[in-house]
Amino acid sequence: MQYKGRIYALAIVILFNILRYYYEKYFDVPTDFNYLILGPIFLLIPWWAGRQYDLAKFYSEIDPLTNTYNRRIVKEHFQRLENKVKKENGQIGIVMIDINNFKGYNDTYGHDIGDQLLIEFASLLKQHASKHDLVARWGGDEFLLIVPNITEHFKSTYIAGLHDEFKKVQFSEFTTIKASVGIATYPNDGETLETLINMADTEMYNSKRTMKNNLLENALTY
Structure with missing residues (x-):
């Protein structure tokens, strides 16, 4: 089973937070560091969602009995x-x-x-x-x-x-x-x-x- 779904999901979340950081810095918006505390949760949720995608893709390609391709x-x-x-x-x-x-x-x-x-x-x-x-x-x-x-x-x-x-x-x-x-x-x-x-x-x-x-x-x- 590949990790594409999980990698893409994490990449989107990380990119969003990078953009948020530069947005706050550019417009001189006070930075709320509380979201850093919740960082692990923000990463776990897309990881879980990406894993569901990877599982669905895997089982759509594989014969469930013999674990060969379909x-x-x-x-x-x-x-x-x-x-x-x-x-x-x-x-x-x-x-x-x-x-x-x-x-x-x-x-x-x-x-x-x-x-x-x-x-x-x-x-x-x-x-x-x-x-x-x-x-x-x-x-x-x-x-x-x-x-x-x-x-x-x-x-x-x-x-x-x-x-x-x-x-x-x-x-x-x-x-x-x-x-x-x-x-x-x-x-x-x-x-x-x-x-x-x-x-x-x-x-x-x-x-x-x-x-x-x-x-x-x-x-x-x-």
Whole structure:
């Protein structure tokens, strides 16, 4: 969560008091120093109000279950990144990941355990992502990652790295977890977010149907 709301609120109060000081000095108005005694209160109130703004903004951008970003932020982030990439002649990777047979986990273990799987899976994706990547819950058990500054062999290397990370993790309550992956790159595979997502989504579901290629598998024994 950022501090913009609190910083702006405090800045306004401090600026107001600076202007008040110079106003009284310029017009030779007697200075009432009682307001200095109440200074901490004058600062706490805007700090609290700014915090409410920061909280509201935070929860408007974040999926409350997995603590990843939501769809609105994906679109805003891609637009900003697209403008930057065009100037640098770079590329962007769009990665779609879906947990296979998630409905079966919900039916077998219950929705609370299904939610826990989503939380742990999202945590894995955030751990694997770099600080410049964006991880979002696209809907249900489907996640989307936006990866800037990708290399020529991004598709193969990214999936291989994610697969290695996936095998190391032990998900609670489950013995085997599988997930399908689809990847599209900007601008090679398309120049709009919608086109890229559709392409990555199609590749992901093709791998799900064939149960091969771009499939993450986590097999554990207890």
